Amino acid sequence: MLLLVFSCDQPTDLAKMDLFLSEGVLVANEGNFQWGNSSVSFYDTENDTVLQGVFQSVNQRPLGDVLQSITLTHDKAFLVLNNSGKVEVLDKNSFELQSTISGFGSPRYFHVVSPNKAYVTDLYADKVAVVDLNSNEIVAYIPCEGWTEEMIQINDLVYVANLDSHQIEVIDTSDDMIVKRIPIATSIKSLKTDAQNRLWVCGSENGLGALICLNPNNSEILYHQIFVGENPRDLFVSEDGQNVYFLSDGVWHINMNFDGAIATPIIPAGDKLFYGLSVYKDKIYIADAINYVQKGKVWVYNLQSILLDQWEVGMIPSEFDFIEP
Numbered sequence: 001m002l003l004l005v006f007s008c009d010q011p012t013d014l015a016k017m018d019l020f021l022s023e024g025v026l027v028a029n030e031g032n033f034q035w036g037n038s039s040v041s042f043y044d045t046e047n048d049t050v051l052q053g054v055f056q057s058v059n060q061r062p063l064g065d066v067l068q069s070i071t072l073t074h075d076k077a078f079l080v081l082n083n084s085g086k087v088e089v090l091d092k093n094s095f096e097l098q099s100t101i102s103g104f105g106s107p108r109y110f111h112v113v114s115p116n117k118a119y120v121t122d123l124y125a126d127k128v129a130v131v132d133l134n135s136n137e138i139v140a141y142i143p144c145e146g147w148t149e150e151m152i153q154i155n156d157l158v159y160v161a162n163l164d165s166h167q168i169e170v171i172d173t174s175d176d177m178i179v180k181r182i183p184i185a186t187s188i189k190s191l192k193t194d195a196q197n198r199l200w201v202c203g204s205e206n207g208l209g210a211l212i213c214l215n216p217n218n219s220e221i222l223y224h225q226i227f228v229g230e231n232p233r234d235l236f237v238s239e240d241g242q243n244v245y246f247l248s249d250g251v252w253h254i255n256m257n258f259d260g261a262i263a264t265p266i267i268p269a270g271d272k273l274f275y276g277l278s279v280y281k282d283k284i285y286i287a288d289a290i291n292y293v294q295k296g297k298v299w300v301y302n303l304q305s306i307l308l309d310q311w312e313v314g315m316i317p318s319e320f321d322f323i324e325p
Helices: 054-059
Strands: 024-029 039-044 049-051 067-072 076-081 086-091 097-102 107-114 117-122 127-132 137-143 148-154 157-162 167-172 177-183 187-193 199-205 208-214 221-228 233-237 243-248 250-255 274-280 283-288 295-302 307-315 317-323
Touching: 024 067, 024 295, 024 307, 039 054, 039 067, 039 307, 049 307, 054 097, 067 107, 067 317, 076 107, 086 107, 107 148, 117 157, 137 177, 148 187, 157 187, 199 233, 208 243, 233 274, 243 274, 250 274, 283 317, 295 317, 307 317
Parallel strands: 187 233, 274 317
Antiparallel strands: 024 039, 024 317, 039 049, 067 076, 076 086, 086 097, 107 117, 117 127, 117 148, 127 137, 148 157, 157 167, 167 177, 187 199, 199 208, 208 221, 233 243, 243 250, 274 283, 283 295, 295 307
16 A cells, blocks of 8 residues: 555545555544534554545545544444534545435434444434435434433444433334433443443533443443542443543543542643543553644553553544554
């Protein structure tokens, strides 16, 4: 593969190339609200090379306004543009645009339910959109009052974080109906699951941060820790559920086998503006928005909190997705 480094300001035509032949990291750069400067960066881990403005360079047009999230399947990438009210459907390897799904109010997250169907949450719509993946069109809505965010799926049920109502909406994917609501004693900032199909939630309320693990079948609380003055978000949970990471100014780490209270982050933010977090193959990836008006950075640490690498990305980096060719 021809490896090129380029900027968002001077896009290079990379159409009809398979960009992601090497293992690497996709970074979703939100961009500034109403500036239309969102972008995607790609770090090639094998060749230590960063490609900037991948969508713009492949498709020769701007991506849109506020890149909220990216969802990857084996052959497609779904880019959710919050303020543009659309989802761009791309070929995963070439990043060429295949289709645009429009008609959303303020979309947040895209979850592929099955080969033929996806759900999309929304900030203002008071409903979750049902998308036909064959036509790439919205075909139905699931009434869901309030601001809906992250989704996770366990068997035939999709669990949706509702920030306004402090609960998790449970949707049966067979008929796209809400079958249960699970109340949560905090404002939900992030929702994840582990290999044991336990639900993990973090958030904050009235100056108290919370990390909660519960049984989705009976809502039994399995783990609950309070963090005074903290605002946990950007949750990452290891498959076995033993190790949990989140952002609250710095990076925090919890091990379920440790009974003591966790009082300080393992990676303090200091003068950095930590804005996104993920853990992948024994490395901690942190997105630094810096000051929201200049290009951001990614900081890479090992699990012992030792800095390994750093690289520049686009404006307001917020999410990581990992490419495995």
